[in-house]
Amino acid sequence: MNHFFGSSFLKETDFSAAELNYLIDFAIHLKHLKQQNISHHYLAGRNIALLFEKPSTRTRSAFTVAACDLGAHPEFLGKDDIQLGSKESVADTAAVLGSMFDGIEFRGFKQQTVEQLAAKSGVPVWNGLTDTWHPTQMIADFMTLKEHFGRLQGLTLTYVGDGRNNVANSLLVTGALLGVNVHIAAPATLQPTAAVQALANQAAAKSGAQLLLSTDPAAAVKGADALYTDVWISMGEKVDVAKRIEQLLPYQINKQLLQQTGQESTIVMHCLPAFHDDQTLVGKKLAAQFKLSALEITDQVFSSSQSVVFAEAENRMHAIKAIMAATLGNLFIPTNFFE
Incomplete structure (x- = not known):
């Protein structure tokens, strides 16, 4: 059967x-x-x-x-x-x-x-x-973690950025179900909804996963086995771009934030596409407008040996x-x- x-x-x-x-x-x-x-x-x-x-x-x-x-x-x-x-x-x-x-x-x-x-x-x-x-993404993401670390239970994954989007929702709930500690660092206005948090807390009570929602990226990434981010503006979302970038720039995955995990073995994940350079039309426009070479993740980190984004995509x-x-x-x- x-x-x-x-x-x-x-x-x-x-x-x-x-x-x-x-x-x-x-x-x-x-x-x-x-x-x-x-x-x-x-x-x-x-x-x-x-x-x-x-x-x-x-x-x-x-x-x-x-x-x-x-x-x-x-x-x-x-x-x-x-x-x-x-x-x-x-x-x-x-x-x-x-x-x-x-x-x-x-x-x-x-x-x-x-x-x-x-x-x-x-x-x-x-x-x-x-x-x-985004449930199909989750099977791929936690598959990537398991391939890399050989286990899931007890790992810590920290997501930084827009904590209200579908990827953040799915990571929080799926990690809670699987016994993976999930930390989310986002501005207070961009945290997961109370309903999503309730689902995650209910699952974590059974699995033993430790969940942390914070506005402090340095605190959230400490001890993380994986750092994860996503685009700052979701497809079809109508927002003030300048305000969103100002809100989320402190949550950019860069070399400094990666070092704040305190672990050299931390991997970096992204569900793609990523604005890590100015090699796209949108990237060029944003770079010129806001004088930024990258948004949610720097190219230095995205292209580093700690990045598993293309294995994750496959x-x-x-x-x-x-x-x-x-x-x-x-x-x-x-x-x-x-x-």
């Missing part, structure tokens, strides 16, 4: 620590199979719809390659190809796609949309990102492959395996 079969993957709190650990370990296994060129067509003959309200290099590439590696056919449907909520309701779209496709990925704005797709389509739905949660594909195979493939996973 496949414990996951037919399930959707919408947010981390839908799963136990044992289930999340299984997906992480399965992703590592599938990565080894790919490295050895051993085929693993768990989804042969399946058709996968990839719904994108928000564009993404990594999510689209990861789902496409993962589907192909699993023997499935992926079909990309961008924001101009789908009518979610404009000319056709989410429920109607879900019913139509569910009758044609075996699984649906959604990357967009509202968590409510991905929840509706799962409720009305009748097939597994995978959350490629919403404004609230792991998106292996993690997504594990999620799709577990929920749509005919794998033998005894139910009592998770008891």
Whole structure:
């Protein structure tokens, strides 16, 4: 019996620590199979719809390659190809796609949309990102930590920057579920919501994870095994750019902040894309306007030997492959395996 079969993957709190650990370990296994060129067509003959309200290099590439590696056919449907909520309701779209496709990925704005797709389509739905949660990123991130340190329990991960965004939410809750200590350093107005904190505290009470929310980046990074940051302005967010940069500049991951961990073994993570230099149109514009060579992370740290950002990016594909195979493939996973 496949414990996951037919399930959707919408947010981390839908799963136990044992289930999340299984997906992480399965992703590592599938990565080894790919490295050895051993085929693993768990989804042969399946058709996968990839719904994108928000564009993404990594999510689209990861789902496409993962589907192909699993023997499935992926079909990309961008924001101009789908009518979610404009000319056709989410429920109607879900019913139509569910009758044609075996699984649906959604990357967009509202968590409510991905929840509706799962409720009305009748097939597994995978959350490629919403404004609230980023669960496929979490399997990749904690997979990266496990590969690097050989364990998860008892590690300390510190996130610095915008503490209200989907990545911060997901890191706090997932770390709490898995027994990883999570520290978040952010301005008082950019801390995770009370609801997210409550979910994390509830999970931490069971796992023993130590959670710290602080406005002091130096205190939050002390003893951290990993430092993590994300862009300071999320896609589609309407903010005063100058004010946001002024707010978050003290939370930039630079050489000084990295040294304040007090550990030479600390690794640096970022879900990408990153404004670590001026080699992009947006980077050039911001550099000229604010006289900054980098925003959330300096190039010195981003390009250092302590950075695992590109290994982390590759792991998106292996993690997504594990999620799709577990929920749509005919794998033998005894139910009592998770008891």
